[in-house]
Amino acid sequence: MKALGIAYKNLKRKKIRTGLTIGGVAIAVAVLVSLLGFDAGYQRGLDNDIDKLGYHLLVTAKGCPYEAATLMLKGGGGLRYMNDDVYKQIINDPRIDKITPQLVASVYNQEGGEGRGTFALYMGIEKSYLELKPWSRFKSGGWFTNPDADEAIMGYEAAEVEQRSVGDKIFIPRQDKVLTVVGIFERTGTQDDGMIFIPLASAQRIFELPGKLTGIGIKLKNIQTIAQFEEDLYNVPGIQVVSLAQVRGTILNLVSSARVMASSVALIAIFIAIIGVTNTILMSVFERTREIGVMKALGASAIDIFKIIWFETILICFFGGAAGVALAFFGSNVVEQVIRHTLPYAPAGRLVFIRPSILGLSFVATLIMGLIAGTYPALRASLMKPIEAIRSGE
Amino acid sequence: MKECIIKAEKLTKIYALPAEKIQAVKDIDLEIYAGDFIAIMGPSGSGKTTLLDSLGCLGKITSGKLTVLGKDVSQANESRLVSLRRRFISFVFQDFLLIPTLTALENVELPLYFARTKQDRRQAVELLKKVGLGQRINHLPKELSGGEKQRVAIARALATSPKVLFADEPTGNLDTKSSQEIFDLFRKLGKEDNLTLVVTTHNPKLGLQADSIVYLKDGRIIPKEQSSLFQ
Numbered sequence: 001m002k003a004l005g006i007a008y009k010n011l012k013r014k015k016i017r018t019g020l021t022i023g024g025v026a027i028a029v030a031v032l033v034s035l036l037g038f039d040a041g042y043q044r045g046l047d048n049d050i051d052k053l054g055y056h057l058l059v060t061a062k063g064c065p066y067e068a069a070t071l072m073l074k075g076g077g078g079l080r081y082m083n084d085d086v087y088k089q090i091i092n093d094p095r096i097d098k099i100t101p102q103l104v105a106s107v108y109n110q111e112g113g114e115g116r117g118t119f120a121l122y123m124g125i126e127k128s129y130l131e132l133k134p135w136s137r138f139k140s141g142g143w144f145t146n147p148d149a150d151e152a153i154m155g156y157e158a159a160e161v162e163q164r165s166v167g168d169k170i171f172i173p174r175q176d177k178v179l180t181v182v183g184i185f186e187r188t189g190t191q192d193d194g195m196i197f198i199p200l201a202s203a204q205r206i207f208e209l210p211g212k213l214t215g216i217g218i219k220l221k222n223i224q225t226i227a228q229f230e231e232d233l234y235n236v237p238g239i240q241v242v243s244l245a246q247v248r249g250t251i252l253n254l255v256s257s258a259r260v261m262a263s264s265v266a267l268i269a270i271f272i273a274i275i276g277v278t279n280t281i282l283m284s285v286f287e288r289t290r291e292i293g294v295m296k297a298l299g300a301s302a303i304d305i306f307k308i309i310w311f312e313t314i315l316i317c318f319f320g321g322a323a324g325v326a327l328a329f330f331g332s333n334v335v336e337q338v339i340r341h342t343l344p345y346a347p348a349g350r351l352v353f354i355r356p357s358i359l360g361l362s363f364v365a366t367l368i369m370g371l372i373a374g375t376y377p378a379l380r381a382s383l384m385k386p387i388e389a390i391r392s393g394e
Numbered sequence: 395m396k397e398c399i400i401k402a403e404k405l406t407k408i409y410a411l412p413a414e415k416i417q418a419v420k421d422i423d424l425e426i427y428a429g430d431f432i433a434i435m436g437p438s439g440s441g442k443t444t445l446l447d448s449l450g451c452l453g454k455i456t457s458g459k460l461t462v463l464g465k466d467v468s469q470a471n472e473s474r475l476v477s478l479r480r481r482f483i484s485f486v487f488q489d490f491l492l493i494p495t496l497t498a499l500e501n502v503e504l505p506l507y508f509a510r511t512k513q514d515r516r517q518a519v520e521l522l523k524k525v526g527l528g529q530r531i532n533h534l535p536k537e538l539s540g541g542e543k544q545r546v547a548i549a550r551a552l553a554t555s556p557k558v559l560f561a562d563e564p565t566g567n568l569d570t571k572s573s574q575e576i577f578d579l580f581r582k583l584g585k586e587d588n589l590t591l592v593v594t595t596h597n598p599k600l601g602l603q604a605d606s607i608v609y610l611k612d613g614r615i616i617p618k619e620q621s622s623l624f625q
Contacts, residue, residue, distance in 0.1 A: 002507065003507075006493070006495075006496070009495035009496060010495050012495070013494070013495050290491060291491070291493055291494075294485075294487070294491040294493070295493075295504070295508070296476070297450075297452060297479065297485045298479070298484075298485070298504060298505040298508055298550070299476060299479050299480035299505050299508035299509050299554065300476075300508045301473065301476045301508070302472070302473075302476075304508055385453060385472075386452045386453065387409075387447045387452045387453045390452075390487065390491070391443070
């Protein structure tokens with residue numbers, strides 16, 4: 001017979017009360033784990049999206065930075081154009097490792113009836129685009145036959161949606177243009193999957209935007225030079241430079257209010273759980289005043305009693321923590337769906353990413369919570385005077 | 395010459411119970427020797443329980459001197475009293491006060507755990523056999539009768555091989571037959587183990603079975619002749 005055994009048997013005495021308290025702890029822990037998982041998953045997803053852009057900097061026409069961020073990550077949005085002389089001006093900068101010009105155009109396709117049309121995104125690119133995205137592979141077909149050809153390479157999803165394969169034709173409605181599909185990319189898990197790529201010169205011709213670009217992707221030889229490089233481009237009229245760090249910051253800003261709210265909910269849940277545990281144990285201590293007095297008469301020291309009561313709270317938090325961790329782990333798909341629907345921008349990949357370290361950390365945090373919650377009731381019990389405790393019910 | 399286990403000189407204890415009833419014993423002079431079987435008798439409110447608690451080191455005394463096993467414990471703090479209770483003193487209560495979640499055997503093992511002694515299950519079983527409960531060691535208190543519960547409480551009190559056992563109205567909740575059985579058990583323990591017994595009781599018939607009787611009235615020891623119990 002050990003303190004832990006005595007504590008465990010006492011918790012079994014009031015099964016419903018113990019169960020409800022464990023449930024409260026479990027819910028608080030599940031919320032905590034889910035939110036930590038979301039935080040980790042979101043940042044990881046975002047970092048992945050940004051890494052897969054392949055560039056450190058994007059030069060765009062002057063405009064709203066949020067718009068630029070959207071443009072970078074979603075490839076759409078309100079499009080502004082700049083002259084390609086900027087490209088010619090900076091292409092020979094010795095600090096640049098790789099550089100690629102892009103022209104994005106979106107075309108509304110009314111097929112499917114009023115209000116049911118879709119946007120198709122076209123991006124004019126040059127071969128240098130592939131150098132910035134070394135992971136891009138052709139699922140079938142290959143590169144354009146010449147830099148001004150009426151040809152298209154389709155992203156994996158675009159090809160799936162349009163049900164096209166190499167050799168098929170695609171039609172650009174407004175421009176009355178027919179393109180031949182010469183290649184289809186493998187899936188990359190990025191926004192490129194939904195894009196239709198055409199040669200830059202063809203894009204400028206077809207969309208009647210001669211000498212125009214929407215962006216220039218730049219990868220520097222040395223990431224340390226980014227600040228100076230940005231500074232140098234700052235004075236070039238009509239353009240702005242958006243760095244990936246900025247985009248990351250912008251997106252994280254957009255979701256920060258959601259994160260703050262979610263963290264508050266987790267904190268409140270944990271606070272309520274602590275109060276719940278303290279209340280349960282305190283109630284059980286008062287109910288057992290005479291038993292505690294008897295134990296003291298039988299030779300239990302204040303520390304013995306403290307230990308028994310403390311073990312009770314730790315057991316509650318142990319089981320609550322385990323249940324909460326399991327709940328969060330197996331319920332992460334549901335949480336993922338809910339969060340994805342409420343966010344302005346959600347990166348590809350898993351949003352709620354529950355690492356073993358998060359599980360471990362939350363579990364340990366729960367046990368610490370138990371220690372805190374149990375301190376007061378355990379102290380109350382340990383300081384009871386044996387005579388008064390034994391005679392209290394007489 | 396018998397060893398003096400407990401010696402009280404002008405022992406006084408005053409304290410307020412939660413119900414604001416003041417319980418007190420005043421100027422008690424008493425010597426208890428090894429192997430004695432002493433009954434403390436007196437009407438309700440005469441201070442029997444207070445005296446028992448004080449002699450049993452369950453709390454500090456208010457004034458006077460209390461010597462237990464040759465050591466002055468008048469001003470001892472709680473941790474010293476705990477260590478005394480662990481090694482030398484045991485209690486049995488009127489309403490048994492077994493831990494309801496533990497089996498008879500586990501209840502008996504409990505003082506061994508608190509005393510940090512190796513918990514010898516066989517020894518606990520032997521004790522339960524000794525009090526006549528060898529067949530019910532794995533029963534929970536709620537599955538036992540009043541008399542059986544008190545036997546478990548006595549076995550529990552014997553677990554640490556104490557020098558003195560204090561019993562507060564041990565038969566108060568028992569029928570006549572069970573009461574007599576408990577007192578028979580006390581006598582047997584006193585004889586076989588040289589256990590010192592201090593028992594409070596209302597029941598003159600049982601009290602007379604003790605070696606000597608201490609009569610209390612209004613918190614003071616009175617001569618037998620002044621006691622109303624035998625008039």
